[in-house]
Amino acid sequence: MNSLIDIFDLTPQEIMELxxxxxxxxxxxxxxxxxxDGKILATLFFEPxxxxxxxxxxxxxxxxxxxxxxxxxxxxxxAKGESVxxxxxxxxxxxxxxAMRHPKEGAPLVASMHSPVPIINAxxxxxxHPTQTLTDLLTIHREKGHFDGLTVGLCGDLKFGxxxxxxxxxxxRYPDVRFVLISPEELKLPRxxxxxxxxxxxxxxxxSASLEEVMPQLDILYMTRVQRERFFNEEDYLRLxxxxxxxxxxxRGAKEDLRILHPLPRVNEISVAVxxxxxxxxxxxxxxxxxxxxxxxxxxxxxx
Amino acid sequence: MIIDAIQNGIVIDHITAGKSMELYSILGLGELDCTVAIxxxxxxxxxxRKDIIKIDREMELDWDLIGYVDPSITVNxxxxxxxxxxxKLNLPERIRGVLKCKNPRCIxxxxxxxxxxxxxxxxxxxxxxxxxxxSQAGA
Numbered sequence: 030m031n032s033l034i035d036i037f038d039l040t041p042q043e044i045m046e047l048x049x050x051x052x053x054x055x056x057x058x059x060x061x062x063x064x065x066d067g068k069i070l071a072t073l074f075f076e077p078x079x080x081x082x083x084x085x086x087x088x089x090x091x092x093x094x095x096x097x098x099x100x101x102x103x104x105x106x107x108a109k110g111e112s113v114x115x116x117x118x119x120x121x122x123x124x125x126x127x128a129m130r131h132p133k134e135g136a137p138l139v140a141s142m143h144s145p146v147p148i149i150n151a152x153x154x155x156x157x158h159p160t161q162t163l164t165d166l167l168t169i170h171r172e173k174g175h176f177d178g179l180t181v182g183l184c185g186d187l188k189f190g191x192x193x194x195x196x197x198x199x200x201x202r203y204p205d206v207r208f209v210l211i212s213p214e215e216l217k218l219p220r221x222x223x224x225x226x227x228x229x230x231x232x233x234x235x236x237s238a239s240l241e242e243v244m245p246q247l248d249i250l251y252m253t254r255v256q257r258e259r260f261f262n263e264e265d266y267l268r269l270x271x272x273x274x275x276x277x278x279x280x281r282g283a284k285e286d287l288r289i290l291h292p293l294p295r296v297n298e299i300s301v302a303v304x305x306x307x308x309x310x311x312x313x314x315x316x317x318x319x320x321x322x323x324x325x326x327x328x329x330x331x332x333x
Numbered sequence: 334m335i336i337d338a339i340q341n342g343i344v345i346d347h348i349t350a351g352k353s354m355e356l357y358s359i360l361g362l363g364e365l366d367c368t369v370a371i372x373x374x375x376x377x378x379x380x381x382r383k384d385i386i387k388i389d390r391e392m393e394l395d396w397d398l399i400g401y402v403d404p405s406i407t408v409n410x411x412x413x414x415x416x417x418x419x420x421k422l423n424l425p426e427r428i429r430g431v432l433k434c435k436n437p438r439c440i441x442x443x444x445x446x447x448x449x450x451x452x453x454x455x456x457x458x459x460x461x462x463x464x465x466x467x468s469q470a471g472a
Contacts, residue, residue: 112444133440135465139447154438156466221469 032141032148033325036159036199043328044199047163048170050324051317058091061323064332065094071124072098073116074151075107075131080293080315081151081160085128088322097123102132114143121146126329147329155191160325161292162195164318168310169249171317172288176203180246184211185253185273185298187218192292193253194222201226208234209243213269215260240273245282250275252291252311254298276300283308290314342367343394344409345386350374352403353384359402359431360395362388380405397425401461426453428461432470439466 033039039047054061070089074082077100086096099105106116113131117140120127127144129137130151137150137157152158166176173179181200187193187210197218200206208227210218217236218227227234237243244250255273260266274297275289291299291311303309327333348356353371356362362369368389377383391410399406400422410418428451434441441447441463451461451470461470 112446113440131440132438133443134436134438134467135440135463138465139440139444153440154466156438 032137032144032150033159033329034138034141034148034150035157036162036195038159039163041202044163044166047321047324047328048167050327051167051320052171054320054323061092061327063093064327065089065092065330068092068094068126068330069124070094070096070098070326071120071127072096072100072151073105073120073127073129073131074098074100075102075105075129075136077101078130078152080318081130082128084315084318085149085151085160085322088319088326091319092323092326094125094326113139116140117144117148126326149325149329155189158191158195160318160322161192162199163321163325164314165192165196165251165290165292166199167317167321168290168314169288172310172313173248173286176200176206178205179203179248180207180209181249181251182209182211182243182247183218183251183253184240184275185255186216187212187253188216189256190253193218193251196251197222198226201230201232206232208232209246210234210236211238211240211243211273212236213238213255213265213272215265215269216255238272240275241279241282244279245284247283247287250283250287250289252289252299254296274298274300275303277302277306280306280308338414339387339389339411340414342390342411343388343392344411345388345399346383346407346409347377347380347405348384348386349403349405350380350382350384353386356399356402357386359398362386365390365392396420396422397428398431400425401428401431424453424456424459427451432461434463434466434468434470436463436466436468439463439468441465 072082072085082100089096102108113136121144126147128149128151129140131153134154134156137148137153141148150157150159183193252275255270257266287308289309293311353373357371370387372385374382375385404422404424406422408420409416430449432451433449450464452464454460454462
């Protein structure tokens with residue numbers, strides 16, 4: 030694999046290999062502490078993202094490698110008008126692998142077309158964020174032990190949430206998965222995503238405006254934030270916002286082995302009172318994000 | 334109405350009625366110095382009405398582009414007054430340098446020297462998507 034731009038650049042088998050490597054890293058971190066000695070990861074963040082950048086850097090440092098890069102466009106030559114292609118040609122002279130976040134959709138693909146070293150898309154605008162999806166998949170697999178047969182609830186902003194679209198796409202490749210789509214009318218999953226990944230492959234799904242009604246069915250609950258700016262008027266936002274805030278009361282009917290995920294950052298869509306519930310996984314998910322990125326870096330550098 | 338048969342050239346046939354001027358413009362036929370005939374609303378058994386373009390010389394044509402504009406088209410190559418090649422067109426898998434991505438968040442909106450390229454993602458609905466941002470063409 031040369032670059033990871035989209036989650037579909039990976040087959041389900043390759044994703045399983047990454048998950049297995051990540052699990053081995055969790056079990057035997059010392060065995061991996063020098064795997065990337067002498068290797069350099071460049072983190073090119075043309076827009077700020079503390080969590081993703083630190084996760085990549087921590088992953089490389091834990092493998093014994095080193096990191097360089099920038100964390101916002103104004104401290105890069107892009108501020109002087111340099112093209113993505115030229116930046117990449119330059120940075121690839123200094124590094125063995127590049128993780129790149131860019132506000133413009135498709136920028137990492139352009140980078141991969143001009144780079145002699147592997148490119149990892151660390152998020153391009155509202156488009157793709159494959160390492161978040163890998164993080165979500167590792168979390169689900171670690172917590173449930175399998176993907177098959179799970180009922181996956183996705184709640185909140187299903188219209189604009191790129192992590193939701195990618196997770197639906199990735200999970201739709203496993204047998205007997207079922208989706209429960211929980212959102213206000215204004216923020217329903219886009220039709221093309223639903224048709225391509227749910228309806229056309231014939232995957233069972235239900236749509237609901239009520240989180241509480243469907244809660245007892247769920248094995249996984251993937252929460253996202255309902256943002257004020259997504260609504261046409263304030264009245265609708267105020268009417269709906271509390272329906273999609275997860276509280277201990279709403280969890281009353283949930284399964285004991287439900288797992289709650291969130292791509293973070295959280296604002297108020299999960300009450301802090303839920304944080305101590307053993308079903309809450311969103312901070313473990315952050316930790317898993319580092320391990321799956323370690324596995325990915327190893328795979329892309331061809332290190333066993 | 335009689336248009337002379339051509340000896341050496343190209344006949345673009347079965348153009349959906351009304352699309353010939355678009356094709357004329359996209360293929361840059363206005364820049365040719367040979368005879369070019371545009372026949373509009375010709376009676377057709379297959380289509381009811383159709384347009385035809387006759388070009389009185391051979392030239393390189395962008396098959397993908399023609400297929401994109403109108404996949405029902407047939408192109409006939411005439412040599413020595415005889416039909417030498419008949420080509421039926423399909424929607425192309427990829428189109429380069431014709432469509433422009435309109436998504437303001439696409440990398441092509443800021444790096445305008447990047448080649449514009451679209452891939453066919455739904456043949457039935459004729460959906461093309463930008464290779465960079467996956468936005469639907471024309472949406």
